[in-house]
Amino acid sequence: MLTDKLAVLYEGQGDSLAFQQLADRLGVPLRNTVQADNLSEPFFLSWRNGCLKLLDRELLRKGGLTVDIDPRNGEQRSWPAPKQGALAQALGRKTKTVVDATTGWGQDSLFMFRMGYQVSCIERSPVMVELLADGFHRLNQQDWMQRLQLSAPQLSTGNAIDLLATLTTPPDCIYLDPMFPPKRKKSALAKKSMVILRDLLGDDTDKDQLFNVALQAAGKRVVVKSPDDAEPLGGKPSESFSGKLLRYDVYLKV
Ligand SMILES: C[S@@+](CC[C@H](N)C(=O)[O-])C[C@H]1O[C@@H](n2cnc3c(N)ncnc32)[C@H](O)[C@@H]1O
Known part of the structure; x- marks a missing residue:
């Protein structure tokens, strides 16, 4: 249960109302840094340097993980960035609209958004939704977004298995990146952000059902990101x- 795993952490950052409201929304305790030595939860949410951050015990002393809204290393900074690379190839030249049904940290969604796709996001973890909403809010404040009159992707909260079935206009593509059980040693595993996500949420054991619903709901194709050693x-x-260490499997609708 989330209540045993996560608390909102108030570290004396001015008014504590937003912290209390966040704790209430998630139904988790609000902790104060004064109690830091006897905190029982393994995960925390707190605003640090103007960003909502997810922390584990290792990150408590400094840092924290946030939804990163900056372009990746080497990515073109003007919008839209060129539709290049394995993900763009998998999405296909004619794709315009994409629903990311497993948004997580939003890194794939934001990459697709920066390449000019019209992206909508679904995420079922209320913790990730809070982090995403904070990141998308920061994105909307960026000068370049305002200059180009762009808005961050629309974010829906809930289980995509239910939500995809209610779509009235099928998107060209539904994008899936569920959590697969790790096969590699932890050291060879992905970034800290993915390790913490797995520790917090566990594997997505209903991904077969999600795939079947996505295939029904997609207009033209489903793209599944998976580790390169996972079964399609x-x-x-x-x-x-x-x-790199991953694969995009494309399922075209007939
Ligand atoms: C591996 S992460 C996705 C990472 C993401 N592609 C990124 O770039 O940050 C998987 C995420 O999908 C979410 N998820 C899995 N199954 C879902 C479902 N049926 N409905 C909504 N969200 C789901 C999980 O809660 C988790 O946050």
């Missing part, structure tokens, strides 16, 4: 594109 989620894909 929907059986043999129509095509596959490989990235």
Whole structure:
């Protein structure tokens, strides 16, 4: 249960009302740094340097993980960035609208958004939704976003298995990146942000059902991101594109 795992941490950052409201929304305790030595929860949310951050015990002393709204290293900074690389190939040249049904830290959504796709996001973890809403709010404040009159992707909270079935206009593509059980040693695993997500939320054991619903709801294709050593989620894909330690499997609708 989230109540045993997570608390909101108030570290004396001015008015504590927003902290209390966040704790109430999530139904978790509000802790004060004064009690830091006997905190029982393994995870915390707190605003640090103007960003909502997720912390574990290792990150408590400094840092924290936030939804990163900056372009990746080497990515073109003007909008839209060129539609290049394995993900763009998997999305296909004619794709305009994408629903990211497993938004997580929003890194794939934001990458697609910066390449000019029209992206909508779904996330079921209320903790990740809070972090995403904070990140998307910061994105909307960026000069370049305002200059180009752009808005951050729309974010829906809930289980995509239910929400995808209610879409009135099928998106060209539904994008899935559920959590697969790790096969590699932890040291060879992904970034800290993905390790903490797994520790907090566990594996997505209903991903087969999610795939089936996505295939029904998509206009033209479903793209599944998976570790390169994982079995394809929907059986043999129509095509596959490989990235570093990962694969994008494409399922075209017939
Ligand atoms: C591996 S992470 C996604 C990472 C993401 N692609 C990124 O770039 O940050 C998987 C996320 O999908 C969410 N998720 C999995 N199944 C879902 C479902 N059926 N409905 C909504 N969200 C789901 C999980 O809560 C988790 O946050």
